[in-house]
Amino acid sequence: MDVSGLVDTATGRQSRAIYSSEELYRQELERIFGRCWLFLVHTSQIPEAGDYFRTFMGEDDVIVIRQKGGTIKAFLNSCTHRGNRICRSDRGNAKAFTCNYHGWSFAPDGSLSAVPLEKEAYFGELDRSRLGLVPVAHVAEYKGLVFGCFDADPPSLEDYLGDAKFFLDVWLDAMPGGTSLVGETQKMVLASNWKLPVENVCGDGYHLGWAHAGAMRAVQSLDLAGLSVGNSSTDLDGGLSVAGLNGHMALTSLDGVSGYAFYPKPKPMLDYLEFNRPQVIERLGKVRGEQLWGSQINITIFPNLQFLPGLNWFRVYHPKGPGQIEQWTWAMVENDMPAEIQAAILDNQCLTFGLAGLFDNDDGDNLAACTEQSRGWRTAQMDVFTNMALNRSGPREGFPGDIAAGLVSEHNQRYFYRRWQEHMQADNWAGVPTYNINSVVAEETINA
Amino acid sequence: MLESGVAPMSTESVTGLTQRLYHEARLLDAERFEDWLEFMCNDVTYRMELKRRRFRADRSPPAAVGVGVVFNENLARLKLRIDRLRSGFVWAEDPPNFVRRVVSNVEVERADAENEAIVHSVIVIHRNRIDGLTRVLTAGRSDRWRMHADGWKLAAREIALDHAVLPDSNINVFF
Ligand code: FES
Numbered sequence: 281m282d283v284s285g286l287v288d289t290a291t292g293r294q295s296r297a298i299y300s301s302e303e304l305y306r307q308e309l310e311r312i313f314g315r316c317w318l319f320l321v322h323t324s325q326i327p328e329a330g331d332y333f334r335t336f337m338g339e340d341d342v343i344v345i346r347q348k349g350g351t352i353k354a355f356l357n358s359c360t361h362r363g364n365r366i367c368r369s370d371r372g373n374a375k376a377f378t379c380n381y382h383g384w385s386f387a388p389d390g391s392l393s394a395v396p397l398e399k400e401a402y403f404g405e406l407d408r409s410r411l412g413l414v415p416v417a418h419v420a421e422y423k424g425l426v427f428g429c430f431d432a433d434p435p436s437l438e439d440y441l442g443d444a445k446f447f448l449d450v451w452l453d454a455m456p457g458g459t460s461l462v463g464e465t466q467k468m469v470l471a472s473n474w475k476l477p478v479e480n481v482c483g484d485g486y487h488l489g490w491a492h493a494g495a496m497r498a499v500q501s502l503d504l505a506g507l508s509v510g511n512s513s514t515d516l517d518g519g520l521s522v523a524g525l526n527g528h529m530a531l532t533s534l535d536g537v538s539g540y541a542f543y544p545k546p547k548p549m550l551d552y553l554e555f556n557r558p559q560v561i562e563r564l565g566k567v568r569g570e571q572l573w574g575s576q577i578n579i580t581i582f583p584n585l586q587f588l589p590g591l592n593w594f595r596v597y598h599p600k601g602p603g604q605i606e607q608w609t610w611a612m613v614e615n616d617m618p619a620e621i622q623a624a625i626l627d628n629q630c631l632t633f634g635l636a637g638l639f640d641n642d643d644g645d646n647l648a649a650c651t652e653q654s655r656g657w658r659t660a661q662m663d664v665f666t667n668m669a670l671n672r673s674g675p676r677e678g679f680p681g682d683i684a685a686g687l688v689s690e691h692n693q694r695y696f697y698r699r700w701q702e703h704m705q706a707d708n709w710a711g712v713p714t715y716n717i718n719s720v721v722a723e724e725t726i727n728a
Numbered sequence: 729m730l731e732s733g734v735a736p737m738s739t740e741s742v743t744g745l746t747q748r749l750y751h752e753a754r755l756l757d758a759e760r761f762e763d764w765l766e767f768m769c770n771d772v773t774y775r776m777e778l779k780r781r782r783f784r785a786d787r788s789p790p791a792a793v794g795v796g797v798v799f800n801e802n803l804a805r806l807k808l809r810i811d812r813l814r815s816g817f818v819w820a821e822d823p824p825n826f827v828r829r830v831v832s833n834v835e836v837e838r839a840d841a842e843n844e845a846i847v848h849s850v851i852v853i854h855r856n857r858i859d860g861l862t863r864v865l866t867a868g869r870s871d872r873w874r875m876h877a878d879g880w881k882l883a884a885r886e887i888a889l890d891h892a893v894l895p896d897s898n899i900n901v902f903f
């Protein structure tokens with residue numbers, strides 16, 4: 281289906297059909313979830329051989345398994361005999377996966393290791409070597425984040441991430457010990473199209489003061505972006521909306537402490553930041569070490585991964601039809617953080633953006649209603665708008681990307697829909713443009 | 729029945745505690761949060777841990793930093809949640825939703841402390857929220873109640889939510 285008329289990034293307009301059309305959704309499964317690198321698991325979640333983690337790529341159920349020798353493979357979680365799901369546990373450690381239906385058994389490397397009555401019923405004619413679990417075409421890791429890709433010929437993961445790595449490294453590579461995801465998966469069903477939470481977190485500083493006014497009132501210290509309740513007086517220059525990072529984007533404050541300053545007992549965290557800042561500056565350079573590490577940052581990796589240093593939540597959205605998602609959230613920590621700080625982060629993440637999150641609980645109904653109001657005969661023909669602060673972006677010294685000043689802007693959302701449109705229009709990766717706008721070669725980085 | 733070998737609590741205690749659970753449910757249904765807080769001990773703990781779904785024979789070790797929680801509240805944090813709900817800015821609760829709690833399977837046991845009791849129960853929270861949208865949340869609860877001069881007060885509540893995936897977009901309710 282031609283989507284050239286459904287999104288206009290020059291004026292900031294989207295057709296509501298993109299949130300409700302079954303046909304467009306099937307096309308998204310093929311051209312976005314079937315083509316892009318998708319987040320699978322953090323290496324910290326499957327540290328030992330035989331550790332596995334179940335997740336989804338689009339609507340495909342996938343099992344990710346740590347191999348002997350340390351590599352990571354991913355397979356469709358579907359038996360090659362008659363298609364049954366082979367694993368119903370969320371995660372764990374296993375020597376083999378035995379299908380519940382007829383008992384075929386698969387080794388962690390995906391090979392079909394045992395078939396009941398193989399000699400008697402199959403007369404020894406079954407070619408087990410051709411009936412292993414179907415692997416995800418590509419699996420690659422970037423500094424702890426493991427991604428999978430169904431496409432036969434994608435760009436490398438590093439190229440796919442492009443200049444978003446500038447921001448990714450502020451979390452993943454600031455400290456030498458790396459990072460972990462902690463706690464069980466916080467899973468929630470939302471009656472929302474998958475694009476709506478992504479566009480919300482990728483750029484929507486506008487909603488904070490109003491949608492979350494109740495939580496902000498109650499938790500004065502959680503005035504996340506210097507926005508006061510009701511959006512009445514906003515510090516519009518308090519940060520940057522950064523896009524043009526090959527389809528990815530970041531929303532960041534620049535003070536180096538705002539991510540942690542709002543915690544109920546921030547002292548140990550602020551001490552940790554100040555103690556370690558010199559080495560972070562050494563590792564990432566002055567701009568990132570002084571202005572970004574410790575700041576509240578929203579990072580979006582297209583299409584469905586978002587994580588927020590500071591609030592320290594890490595999230596993927598799994599589509600379940602045009603009008604439904606499962607939202608999966610974890611807390612994230614730096615491994616160099618003392619145990620008390622890690623525990624406080626997990627607790628605070630659950631309090632603010634968990635299943636009963638003081639802030640997170642404000643968003644679901646808005647996203648669901650925007651979805652539902654795109655489904656009517658008349659509303660499906662209407663448009664919605666991301667046209668705030670058009671044509672007010674540009675380069676900024678020391679940062680990559682096309683940058684709009686402030687956290688209240690719809691700059692990033694326009695780039696998100698631009699990327700969506702580019703993928704939906706392209707038959708394959710050859711038709712998808714690469715752009716890292718205002719690329720900076722970070723002068724003092726060890727990560728080049 | 730009670731675990732074998734445990735002497736039962738007096739009928740008076742059982743009735744009193746059961747009535748307290750029902751009363752608590754009615755206060756919460758009516759959003760009488762401040763009245764509900766009157767039944768909390770000052771050192772109350774109110775917790776709901778995240779759920780796991782694992783094979784019975786799973787061999788993986790427990791989570792290093794902890795499994796994470798849905799609720800991990802003390803009195804101040806319960807008040808914080810109530811402050812939010814009372815702010816007049818929680819749009820998901822306005823108009824108010826139709827919420828009804830059903831409390832059942834009440835079992836009262838002696839606790840180690842003379843003035844305390846362990847109370848097990850099941851709670852079903854029925855919520856009718858937007859137009860016809862109805863969600864039902866089910867959980868088991870294990871409480872520790874403490875006798876004060878003015879009656880039983882809640883000292884600790886462990887809530888086990890029976891949903892691996894939360895079937896709603898918020899938990900703006902207490903269990
Ligand atoms: S479907 Fe799995 S063994 Fe038959």
Ligand SMILES: [Fe+2]
Pocket residue numbers: 480487488491492639642643
């Ligand atoms: Fe929000």
